[in-house]
Amino acid sequence: MTNTLIFVDLASDDPDAAGRFYAQVFGWENDARPRGEYHRMVPGGFFKKSDGTDSEIGNLHLGIFKAANARPHPEPAGVEPRSLSTDGRKPRIWVLIGDDDSADRILGAAASLGAELLWRDHYWAEFNGYNHAFRDPWGNEIVLWGKAGASPEIPESFTRE
Known part of the structure; x- marks a missing residue:
């Protein structure tokens, strides 16, 4: 099996506000886990086949992490840089x-x-x-x-x- 891209993360100094932004702009589900620290944006559904039916390939999710302490990380307090x-x-x-x-x-x-x-x-x-x-x-x-x-x-x- 090849290496599979599963997530792309964006940095924000306010993941809660960024989660609301992307929910309003694209209509994605804003899954705060935990709220204000990391938000998973879930577009839902699957890529479509040429006949319009769902394929077995789920849409890629987008993560939004807090720049001040990007999680996950082995150090509980995170590390530098802490800004956008x-x-x-x-x-x-x-x-x-x-x-x-x-x-x-x-x-x-x-x-x-x-x-x-x-x-x-x-x-x-x-x-x-x-x-x-x-x-x-x-x-x-x-x-x-x-x-x-x-x-x-x-x-x-x-x-x-």
């Missing part, structure tokens, strides 16, 4: 826009909750998708992915690569 990273590039989290949602709704909800819109309306031909991005209030970059389909009609206003 602010300089340079950090990992980006990619989120597939659901068929029953839209980039406009997601970006609007994120901005209304304090996120910074980074860019929008871009088509990436290499992977045939529409992309948009925002930075959450804790500095994490989220890239939205919209399926372009078999014969995409790229709006004139979109940038392209």
Whole structure:
């Protein structure tokens, strides 16, 4: 069996607020375990097969950990650094826009909750998708992915690569 990616964690100085943010923006379940220290965001469901039925592959969960004391760790008090990273590039989290949602709704909800819109309306031909991005209030970059389909009609206003 190969090594399996099971979680991606984002840092926050307020995991409770970050959990509420992602629940409102994406509609994910905010599973606080323990509240304010670590929150597991559960998108629910399974990846779909081409016929629309559920596959056996569950959606990846997202964790939000408290930067001041990232758990788990062998040292009960944690270790440095205890602050959010602010300089340079950090990992980006990619989120597939659901068929029953839209980039406009997601970006609007994120901005209304304090996120910074980074860019929008871009088509990436290499992977045939529409992309948009925002930075959450804790500095994490989220890239939205919209399926372009078999014969995409790229709006004139979109940038392209």
